[in-house]
Amino acid sequence: MVSTLTMNERHIALVISSFVAVLGLVLAASGRHDLLEPHGFLILLAGLAGVFVILHGYFDPEPGPERLSSYFDEPIKVGIVLAMIWALIAMFVGDWVAWLLAYPDFRFDAAWSSFGRLRPIHTTGIIFGFGGNALIATSFHVMQRTSRARLPDQLTPWFVLAGYNLFCVLAVTGYLMGITQSKEYAEPEWYADFWLVIVWVAYFVLYLRTLARRREPHIYVSNWYYLAFILVVAMLHIVNNLALPISIGSAKSYTIFAGVQDAMVQWWYGHNAVAFFLTAGFLGMLYYYLPKRAGRPIYSYRMSIIGFWGITFFYVWVGSHHLHYTALPQWVQTLGMTFSVMLLVPSWIAAANALLTLNGAWHKVRDDATLRFMMVAAVFYGLATFEGSFLAIRPVNSLSHYTDWTIAHVHAGTLGWNSMIIFGAIYYLVPQLWKRERMYSPALVEVHFWLAVAGTFVYVFAMWNSGITQGLMWRTYNDSGMLAYSFVDSLVAMHPYYIARAFGGLLFFIGTAVGAYNIWKTMQPIPAAERTQADLPVLGELSRPILQAGE
């Protein structure tokens, strides 16, 4: 890790790590007797760990100038490993809370294990831990390959990766202690949010610098999506987390928005986290790895353009469909609903463009589980976006809202689309990055695929049934004109579906564990003679000089 850094970068890294350590100490001191104290020490520890790692490798030989004619892949490898670790933790917790819903006593009666604290560990662990690390790792890979340019320096990618994971750790450990802003998908408190802004700006600048160094005249579609993801997430994160801490020594802050404005800002954030974190970034992944693996050209460049601009333009309007039939003014709800309906077209354009790209390669889809992961991801993307637009229609929403149908919809997206495309990309990347012919066991990739598909189907069908049953029970009247069922009646009716859902989640989790084992085995050292060639940037056609930062 440190051996990839130049001496100059090692010095800067030392300064940054020391700064983080001091910052942690300051927070721990100012937040004594507050929940901020343990987090201050955690940040101090992270800074000290950074200092230790750098000093430990400080006298390693510097990388030679020949590095500049290769891609910088070490952070990608680490990012993939981190993504898989987060996946295992967060899917385990997810299945745990799923069992908790069926059997509420399954939690040792401790404060930290209550549903309200475990659930955000699942969502943050999956979206930010698993999804975020996979996005960062694949974006580092895709931006270099499609720009035919090495990352501009060695330090920034490491900083982005380490800093981002520090944010994730602060988030989930905070939940266990009861630290939360109570904003869905934006639970971490002010100091963690502040840190993420720094990391995110570094990520954005890194992306732009790499693109600026590209040897290609045009910017590939994947990069449009990755850039949209980074830029819009920065905007969402900053606005939704505008809050005033009680004091510099307190973990607690209060949002500057109030009432329905707060709700609207939160769901503008929440839905666009889905749009730009879980959709735009992942479409970037899809647009690179699917045609690569299929060996087919993208079906239509024109569809790429309409899809991209449609998605980026329509999505930012639709957040209000999370607040149908609430105190939110009706006109905002109308806008949210109509833009959601229009959004279906560009979403399906993107899904269709991916599936039509597979024309001429369907035999590969049949034979290759890695490509099949990507194909299924595109299908579920189409399914989930259709369902999303459908559920955003107000009368439909009056049945589905607050029921498990929403959970079915979200998991059709996260299990069927996001996870599948990540696994497809990882199975493509791991042999290439570790210079292997193929994965340790293609049979296990196949096992993982079928476990993931089966788990997703069981999960989604259980929650569809549960949600629609629930929604109908809540609105059934008897002859006396009274509600026929109490809320408890609907809970009793949910019980079997909750067991089925937890079982589906378990299948998915086992699949991930199989995948992690397979990746672990593939990473094991092999003799140099058996390694495959690294893919190197094809030099030439250099339109402008490529500079290494700091030289």
Next chain:
Amino acid sequence: MGVIERDPYTGHGTTGHEWNGIKELNTTVPWPIWAFLICSVAFAVLWWILMPAWPLGTTYTKGLLGNDVRKDVAAHLRAAAEERSVWMRRIEKEDFAAIQADPALMKNVREAGHALFGDNCAACHGIGATGGPGFPNLTDRAWLWGGTPDAVFQTIRVGVNSEHPDSRSSQMPAWGRDKMLKDSAINDVVAYVYSLSHPGGDGKSSAAQLAAGQKVFADNCAACHGADAKGKTEVGAPNLTDSFWLYGGGEASIYNTVYNGRQGHMPTWESRISKTDRKILTLYVLDLGRAPP
């Protein structure tokens, strides 16, 4: 770009660029996509014209249909109340006996009572109203505070040991923990109380012990539970001679009750649900204890 490269499979030309091996075809956008896009935009524009949609500074476009969700909800609520008022008004006016005598009205009570009970009472008394340790079974014949409609209605209104000024209140003292009775006296009275509902006794207690227990009972317990131990509904003291037990009727449970005392709690519902709804609940729980018609 020179000669356009064609994809042999689809016959479409490429855009002429390549990124690390990925090419793009310049395929035209299929017409259904344009049709689909035009339809969805047309729907949106139409909807904006018909419904409240766009902000205009301090107001917004009201839409040609003049739709207002708040008015809609109010109208729906009025219509629903109107529909229910046919039988609701009778429940409001008529007394308990008259309602109980009317099978059609009791059908309304059962239908309305189910969800009312499930949403308000089931959390403690159970969805079937069969209770549990510490929470009375409402389907049996034992009533701590009386089982007449008026008594049950009053219990629901003010609660037990609640913050309501007229709350029913009762407390079983902690005879052992607060050192009001010696251990031996507690053991005696527990054996005696146990024998009241188990005519054979537990087979271990001697006649002398039971006699001693009876004395302890008369001196300490009879004030609330009555000399015959059949309880007093005025103070919510249970009958100890029957087979209904709120906290368990085994010797260990009785010992625990005598030693540590008991003080149940039921919230007051007066400010939480309407009088009519409380009346419905009263009739509903009394109806549960009867054999099905």
